[in-house]
Each structure stands twice: as C-alpha cells, then as structure tokens.
Amino acid sequence: MSKSYAVRNIALCTKDCLCLYVCPTGAADTENSIIDMEKCIGCGACANACPSRAISLVPREFPPQQRHDDEVLLAMNTLLSSKANQENIASTIDSKLAKAIEKSNRIMAEDIIREAGYMLPQSANTRTFLESQVDNPDIKEIVTELMSLIQPNEKVVTKEIWTCSICGYIHTGEMSPDFTCPLCKQPASAFTKS
Amino acid sequence: MEKWKCSICGYIHDEQENGLFKELPDEYVCPLCKAEKSAFVLVGETVIKKETNTNILLKEFYEFTNLEKSILCSNLARGCQKQYLEREASLFTQLANYFHSNKENAISNDFVNLVSLNKFDIDSLIPTIEAVSTKHNDRGALRALAWNQKVSMISYQIMENYKKDKTLENQRIHVCTICGFIYIGDSLPELCPICKVPNYKFEEIKGGL
Numbered sequence: 001m002s003k004s005y006a007v008r009n010i011a012l013c014t015k016d017c018l019c020l021y022v023c024p025t026g027a028a029d030t031e032n033s034i035i036d037m038e039k040c041i042g043c044g045a046c047a048n049a050c051p052s053r054a055i056s057l058v059p060r061e062f063p064p065q066q067r068h069d070d071e072v073l074l075a076m077n078t079l080l081s082s083k084a085n086q087e088n089i090a091s092t093i094d095s096k097l098a099k100a101i102e103k104s105n106r107i108m109a110e111d112i113i114r115e116a117g118y119m120l121p122q123s124a125n126t127r128t129f130l131e132s133q134v135d136n137p138d139i140k141e142i143v144t145e146l147m148s149l150i151q152p153n154e155k156v157v158t159k160e161i162w163t164c165s166i167c168g169y170i171h172t173g174e175m176s177p178d179f180t181c182p183l184c185k186q187p188a189s190a191f192t193k194s
Numbered sequence: 195m196e197k198w199k200c201s202i203c204g205y206i207h208d209e210q211e212n213g214l215f216k217e218l219p220d221e222y223v224c225p226l227c228k229a230e231k232s233a234f235v236l237v238g239e240t241v242i243k244k245e246t247n248t249n250i251l252l253k254e255f256y257e258f259t260n261l262e263k264s265i266l267c268s269n270l271a272r273g274c275q276k277q278y279l280e281r282e283a284s285l286f287t288q289l290a291n292y293f294h295s296n297k298e299n300a301i302s303n304d305f306v307n308l309v310s311l312n313k314f315d316i317d318s319l320i321p322t323i324e325a326v327s328t329k330h331n332d333r334g335a336l337r338a339l340a341w342n343q344k345v346s347m348i349s350y351q352i353m354e355n356y357k358k359d360k361t362l363e364n365q366r367i368h369v370c371t372i373c374g375f376i377y378i379g380d381s382l383p384e385l386c387p388i389c390k391v392p393n394y395k396f397e398e399i400k401g402g403l
Contacts, residue, residue, distance in 0.1 A: 007278040034278065058277060069330040075323040076335060077256040079342065082319055084261045085301055086311050092303035097356055100367045100376050100399040101308065104349060107374035108342050109262075110269040115338040118266055121273045121282060129266065139292055146285050 002042030004057040006035050012054035019046035019055060028055075064154040065119045070172075076116040083109040122153040131156075162191040197237040202344050203227040203387030207234065227387035228378070230351055264293035309353045316346050341373045344388045349376055368396040 008019070010033055019028040019035075027039035028046050035046075035055075047055040068076075083105045090102035117125045127147070134143045162171040167184040171191065179188040198207040198215045205226045207215055215234065222231045258266060271286035301307075320343045327335040356362050368377045373389035382393045 034280070062277075066334065068332055068335060072323075072327050072330050072332050072335050074256060075326045076338075079315065079319055079323055079339075080262060080265070081259075082311060082315055083342075084259065084265060086308055087265075088261055088297065088300035089302050089304070089308045089311070092300045093305055093308070096363045096367055096399055096401060097352070098305075099401065100369050101349060101353070103369045103397070103399065104345065104374035104376050106265060106268065107369070107371060108345055109265045110272065111338050111341065111373065113262075113266055113269050114273075115334050118269060119273065121270045121277075121279070121286070126270060129263075133263075133289075139289060142285050142288050142292075146282060146289075149279075149282050149285075 001060065002040070003061075004042040004059045005037045005040040006042070006044070006046050006055050007037075007058050008033060008035055009054045009056070012052050014052040014054070016051050018049040018051065022046055022049045062120055062122055062153050065117065065123055068115070068117060073116050076112050080109050080112045080116065083112065120153065121150055124152055124154045124156040126150070127152045127156045161194050163194060165190050165192055198234045199237050200224040200227065200229055201233050201235050202229040202347060205387070206237070224387075226383045227348060227375070228351075229348060233347075259298050260293045261297040264290045264297065267293060305353070305357075309350065309357075312346055312350050312353070316343065316350060320346070341388055345374045345376075348388075352376055352378060367399045368393075369399060371395050371397050 006019075006027070008028075013033065022045040023029070024043065024045065025039045025041055027036040027041075030036055042057060044057055047057055087102050087105035087109065090098045090105065117123070118129075120126065127150075130143050130147050134140060134147070136143070160172065160174060162175050163169070164171070164181045164184065164186055166186045167181060169181050169183045171179070171181075175188055175191055175193070177188055179191070180186065181190065195209045196215065197209065199205070200207075203224060203226050205224050209215055218231060220231060223229060224233065267286045267290035271283045271290060274280075274283035274286060320339055324336065324339050324343075327339060352362075362378060365378050366380055368382060369375070370377070370386040370389065370391065372391045372395055373386060375386055375388045377383070377396065382396060384393055385391065386393065386395070
C-alpha cells in the first residue's frame with residue numbers, strides 16, 4: 001500500500017480531465033469524481049498534470065497532533081465552555097443576527113477544541129471520546145462504525161481520574177503514595193479512583 | 195503625513211492617499227472589517243497593552259457538556275471532510291446533531307447576557323489564556339486565541355450597534371466559516387479580514403425577518 005493517495009477537491013476541478021490521461025491505474029476515472037483510493041498508487045502524476053490544482057496527495061497515515069501542555073488544554077477548555085454558552089444563549093433568541101452569532105460561536109469553539117487536542121479524527125483523544133460513548137444505546141451503532149472505520153495514529157492512553165473523598169478535588173494521572181491533596185492536604189489514601 | 199493601521203485586520207489608512215485620519219468622522223469604520231475608528235493605531239507607535247486581570251480561575255478538570263460534545267463532533271466531521279472521508283464525516287455530523295438535540299438549557303435567553311459574556315472573554319478570559327499559552331510557548335493556541343479575540347471584538351461592536359439600531363438585521367449578514375468573523379452589508383471583502391480566507395468560504399445567514 002502506498003504511503004499517500006490522491007484526492008480531488010471538486011470545488012476547484014475545472015474538468016480538464018488530464019488526470020484521466022496520466023493515471024496509470026485508472027483510479028481517477030470514477031463516476032462520482034472521487035479518486036479511488038484502493039486503486040491509487042500515490043504516484044502524483046495526476047496532481048502534477050492538473051491545470052486547476054484540484055488534486056493533491058494526502059498521507060494514508062497522519063502524524064500525531066503536536067502536544068500541548070495540560071495547563072494550556074484546560075485553559076482552552078474554559079474558553080470552549082464560554083463560547084458554547086454563548087452559542088446556546090444565541091440559539092434561544094429569534095433574530096437573524098442571533099443566528100449569525102450562534103454560528104460564529106460554533107466556528108470559534110470548533111477552532112478552540114481543535115487546538116485543545118481534537119484536530120485529527122485519528123487521534124488518541126478522538127478514540128478515547130468514541131470509546132466513552134459506545135455504551136449509549138442511542139448512538140451505539142454510529143460510534144461502533146466510526147471506531148471500525150478510523151484507525152488511531154497513536155497509542156491510546158487512558159488517564160486515571162482520582163477524586164479526593166474529603167473536598168472533591170480531582171487529580172488526573174497517576175497517584176503516587178506521597179501525593180497530598182493541594183486543596184485540603186489529605187494524603188493519597190483519601191483519594192478514590194473512578 | 196502618517197499611516198494608521200486597523201488593529202483588527204491590518205488595513206492601512208495612508209494619509210497621503212486617504213486624507214488626515216483625525217479629520218475622519220467619528221462614525222468612520224474600517225473599510226475591510228468595519229472595526230470602529232478607535233481600533234486604529236498609529237503605525238510606528240508602540241502600543242501599550244492594556245493591563246488585564248490574568249488571575250481568573252481556569253478549570254482544573256474538564257468534562258464535556260452535550261453541546262460541547264456536539265461542537266467536538268461537528269469539528270471532527272470537518273476534519274474528515276478535509277481528508278475526503280465522506281462516510282466518516284457524515285457519521286460525525288449525525289453524532290453532532292444527536293448531541294445538539296440533547297443539549298442543556300441555555301444559562302440565559304437574554305441578549306444583554308450574551309454581550310456581557312462576550313465582553314468578559316475579550317477583557318479577561320482570552321488575555322488570561324494568552325498568558326498561559328505564552329508561558330508554554332504554544333503558537334498553535336496563540337493563533338487560535340488571536341482569531342478568537344478579533345472575531346469576538348467585531349461581534350461585540352456589532353451587538354452594541356444592534357442594541358441601538360435593530361434595522362441592522364435588514365441588511366445581509368455573512369459569517370466566515372473558517373474563523374467565525376461576522377460581516378454585515380453587501381460588498382464582501384475579497385479575503386476574510388481576520389483569517390484571510392477567500393470570501394467564497396463565507397456563509398450567508400438567511401431568515402430572521
């Protein structure tokens with residue numbers, strides 16, 4: 001299997017069809033304009049020949065998204081929550097401007113969540129999210145199909161969640177014996193794992 | 195002769211060509227992004243950053259609400275579309291719709307609250323997260339925050355104007371589908387003033403009146 005395969009951006013395609021002339025496997029010749037990724041050998045001849053630059057090569061496997069520090073991730077999630085709240089308020093107001101504001105907040109929130117570790121559908125974060133939803137009978141089928149279609153590009157590590165039984169403080173990650181609660185100073189033994 | 199720069203989109207008002215900046219009427223707005231006159235800064239002058247409260251409480255642990263799960267899934271649907279994974283994109287869209295139909299009640303249904311939440315983002319939340327991201331030298335996060343800050347500022351101005359003049363709704367409204375920038379009026383800028391994407395990526399908001 002080649003490392004990459006060709007894709008056609010239909011919005012840019014001007015139907016000059018030079019891709020058909022140069023493709024050695026016939027992968028570009030399809031009735032729905034989507035290049036057949038099974039037949040494509042990733043040679044790039046079509047992308048080079050295309051006068052409208054509608055064809056590009058994408059890798060079959062994407063590298064993992066760059067890591068962000070946990071502190072940044074939590075901070076970004078705070079903003080996500082604010083933009084989501086604004087989208088929600090706007091959705092209750094009946095006006096054209098409110099519709100625009102609802103949409104605008106959704107787009108900003110999507111951008112934030114992308115930077116907060118959910119850029120790639122193939123990421124471990126996406127996988128963990130899908131796994132956490134598989135027990136919901138309403139969406140079980142959709143989630144299961146997605147998990148079978150999308151192969152993760154990195155190892156999925158499940159983060160441990162520990163809750164302080166005294167003050168409710170939540171610690172994510174491993175629990176070491178000498179850990180003390182940063183809020184109420186209780187020892188590690190006061191924490192329960194969920 | 196001086197040059198003045200729009201701090202939102204970077205448009206340059208050159209006094210040589212466009213006349214004295216100080217003589218422009220108070221209602222003057224940036225021809226590209228429609229930011230107010232006060233958003234302009236003198237080119238060459240060092241801008242002193244407004245002192246912000248960067249000590250506000252950020253979350254320590256995070257669990258997504260249903261609406262946020264919907265945002266997560268509509269984002270992943272876009273991620274699949276970019277990779278031309280049509281089936282996967284459609285499944286994530288179905289999930290986004292499912293979570294959206296089960297979303298929590300809004301914390302308010304008041305336009306005034308909407309404006310004050312947005313103002314809080316601009317004045318406190320975004321500068322705080324910027325400080326955190328700068329500390330960790332996180333350029334990706336800083337890029338997203340820069341767009342968010344600018345889009346939020348334009349939205350704030352639009353909402354303030356709307357409070358005074360509801361007829362604003364009779365005009366055409368477009369939203370940039372990449373950064374969320376809202377543009378009111380007929381003559382769309384060629385490129386989005388914030389994220390610089392061509393304007394065919396804008397979506398017109400229909401309905402309302």
